[in-house]
Amino acid sequence: MLQTKSPSADNHPVLVAPPGKLTVLPLGGLGSIGMNNMLLGCDGQWVLLDAGVKFPDKQEIGTDLVVPDVKILSRLEGTFHGVVLTHGHEDHIGAVPFVLKEQWVPIWGPPFALGLIQNRLREHDIHNAQLRPTAPGNSLKLGVFDFQFLRVTHSIPDCLSLAIRTPAGNMLFTGDFKIDGGLPCGTEFDAAGYKAFGDEGVLLLMADSTNIQRAGRTLSEATVAQGLLDAISASPGRVFIGMFSSNVYRLHSIFRAAEKTGRKVCLLGRSLKRYLEVARKHYPKLNLSGPIIRENDVSRYNPSELVFVCTGTQGESRAALARISSGNHRISVQQGDTLLMSARAIPGNLREIAAMVDGFSRGGAHVQSRNDPWPIHTSGHAAYEELADVLRWIRPKIFVPVHGTRTFMEDHADLAEDCGVSEVLVIESGELLRATQSEVRSDGLVEIEQTYYDGSRWGSRSSLGIKERNEMAHNGAIAVCVQMLPNRVLAHVQAEGIWTDGGQLEQDVAGQLSDYLTGLRQLSDDTIRQETRLFVRRVWRQKAGKKPLVFTTLIRSGEAT
Numbered sequence: 001m002l003q004t005k006s007p008s009a010d011n012h013p014v015l016v017a018p019p020g021k022l023t024v025l026p027l028g029g030l031g032s033i034g035m036n037n038m039l040l041g042c043d044g045q046w047v048l049l050d051a052g053v054k055f056p057d058k059q060e061i062g063t064d065l066v067v068p069d070v071k072i073l074s075r076l077e078g079t080f081h082g083v084v085l086t087h088g089h090e091d092h093i094g095a096v097p098f099v100l101k102e103q104w105v106p107i108w109g110p111p112f113a114l115g116l117i118q119n120r121l122r123e124h125d126i127h128n129a130q131l132r133p134t135a136p137g138n139s140l141k142l143g144v145f146d147f148q149f150l151r152v153t154h155s156i157p158d159c160l161s162l163a164i165r166t167p168a169g170n171m172l173f174t175g176d177f178k179i180d181g182g183l184p185c186g187t188e189f190d191a192a193g194y195k196a197f198g199d200e201g202v203l204l205l206m207a208d209s210t211n212i213q214r215a216g217r218t219l220s221e222a223t224v225a226q227g228l229l230d231a232i233s234a235s236p237g238r239v240f241i242g243m244f245s246s247n248v249y250r251l252h253s254i255f256r257a258a259e260k261t262g263r264k265v266c267l268l269g270r271s272l273k274r275y276l277e278v279a280r281k282h283y284p285k286l287n288l289s290g291p292i293i294r295e296n297d298v299s300r301y302n303p304s305e306l307v308f309v310c311t312g313t314q315g316e317s318r319a320a321l322a323r324i325s326s327g328n329h330r331i332s333v334q335q336g337d338t339l340l341m342s343a344r345a346i347p348g349n350l351r352e353i354a355a356m357v358d359g360f361s362r363g364g365a366h367v368q369s370r371n372d373p374w375p376i377h378t379s380g381h382a383a384y385e386e387l388a389d390v391l392r393w394i395r396p397k398i399f400v401p402v403h404g405t406r407t408f409m410e411d412h413a414d415l416a417e418d419c420g421v422s423e424v425l426v427i428e429s430g431e432l433l434r435a436t437q438s439e440v441r442s443d444g445l446v447e448i449e450q451t452y453y454d455g456s457r458w459g460s461r462s463s464l465g466i467k468e469r470n471e472m473a474h475n476g477a478i479a480v481c482v483q484m485l486p487n488r489v490l491a492h493v494q495a496e497g498i499w500t501d502g503g504q505l506e507q508d509v510a511g512q513l514s515d516y517l518t519g520l521r522q523l524s525d526d527t528i529r530q531e532t533r534l535f536v537r538r539v540w541r542q543k544a545g546k547k548p549l550v551f552t553t554l555i556r557s558g559e560a561t
């Protein structure tokens with residue numbers, strides 16, 4: 001538990017959680033996908049529900065992660081108890097190291113999620129964090145917040161919904177979920193727990209909107225397990241299966257299918273092995289023993305005795321599937337192979353995925369990338385009818401959809417109204433919400449600034465130069481050295497990442513720039529740099545249709561300025 005300062009050191013206004021009201025501030029995940037972080041306040045006390053990151057857009061070049069505005073945690077007036085996690089997906093736990101760099105608080109979460117976090121913390125050189133396991137059926141009192149953990153099913157083991165009793169009223173935060181009665185180790189969605197909490201009376205329900213646009217119900221993992229078994233049985237040669245590393249239920253199904261078909265399993269991709277190791281240690285109820293062989297031993301087996309499980313379902317160039325597809329892996333595609341894409345294609349990655357899959361087709365593999373003829377993938381997020389079940393079981397006074405684009409959340413809001421919820425609000429990240437038994441209202445926008453992690457440094461868009469990286473990638477860069485001598489001006493121009501007409505343009509511009517600046521030599525250094533930049537950009541725009549970044553070094557009388 002940490003007493004926060006008041007007011008904040010950097011003069012931003014402090015955030016207040018008044019008595020008798022639920023205060024909710026999403027730091028991400030509402031209005032876009034990923035980076036799920038929900039600040040919850042009441043009676044001057046605060047908790048953070050989930051602490052996730054998201055992967056950067058293609059324009060955010062050179063960055064690995066987008067991190068929520070954890071600096072806001074130092075602006076909370078009162079007591080910040082720590083972070084309570086629902087499950088171990090990166091978009092729910094990836095920001096924990098960054099939270100701990102900002103505030104040294106306890107982290108509560110299911111053991112599988114905490115196991116994954118331990119690995120992340122080691123990468124960030126963070127030791128002795130206060131990681132405290134939670135479990136379904138257990139409760140946890142953090143000041144005015146009385147948590148009860150409800151088991152839910154999803155595409156990763158050990159997932160919880162958070163039922164929270166507060167002086168202002170009860171709240172249910174679903175986290176990611178689906179209602180799946182067919183998980184390998186008998187894990188069941190706690191529908192009875194949901195209904196009982198609903199019967200108690202729930203002021204606020206916040207539920208996952210990811211799959212609101214999918215009609216009906218999601219397929220069960222059990223159906224996919226059978227589909228994978230059928231697909232593998234029907235394959236004459238080697239089988240490659242692309243899947244998300246975190247879905248160890250799927251891995252369990254593949255192990256069982258391999259055993260039944262007399263095949264060995266070779267895991268290609270470090271993250272697969274990492275998740276497997278954590279699951280074996282922290283979620284032992286799932287039997288993840290399997291007929292695994294090492295990559296070096298593959299040659300001892302016939303093609304019909306092999307299954308390769310691979311990372312890289314989104315066509316990532318450095319992952320196993322893309323490297324195999326492009327011939328940059330020890331294992332290459334052969335006639336008679338089968339590729340089963342047991343994962344969703346994320347819309348922004350379709351081109352890369354198509355190129356990767358084409359490589360398999362070109363090499364003679366048969367490719368199945370949809371649930372036809374066999375069901376080989378299912379989503380971990382509840383579809384329309386499952387979301388309707390939750391709304392009917394909980395019957396909240398107020399419903400706020402979370403985890404989705406604006407359109408998804410609007411659709412989810414429509415469903416809630418159809419299910420009879422009287423107060424339905426759609427808000428986006430940064431919008432402050434106050435709720436009491438008698439009213440709910442938006443209390444304006446809070447300025448939040450997401451930051452970026454580029455593999456070694458963590459900073460804002462401007463401090464990491466992300467805009468400039470993007471400009472250089474699209475328009476190239478030009479270094480100009482201008483030397484002001486007593487009787488003339490010399491300019492040297494060097495371009496990178498842009499057309500130069502075989503170097504001729506660099507020479508031409510250097511000559512023209514020297515002439516141009518000769519008449520301006522009395523001007524200030526700043527003005528000369530500015531004129532140089534404008535001149536060079538103008539020429540390249542006319543000749544090459546590009547506006548490169550221009551860096552100028554100015555030397556007067558032999559001295560750099």
Ligand SMILES: [Zn+2]
Nearest residue numbers: 087089154176
């Ligand atoms: Zn998830």
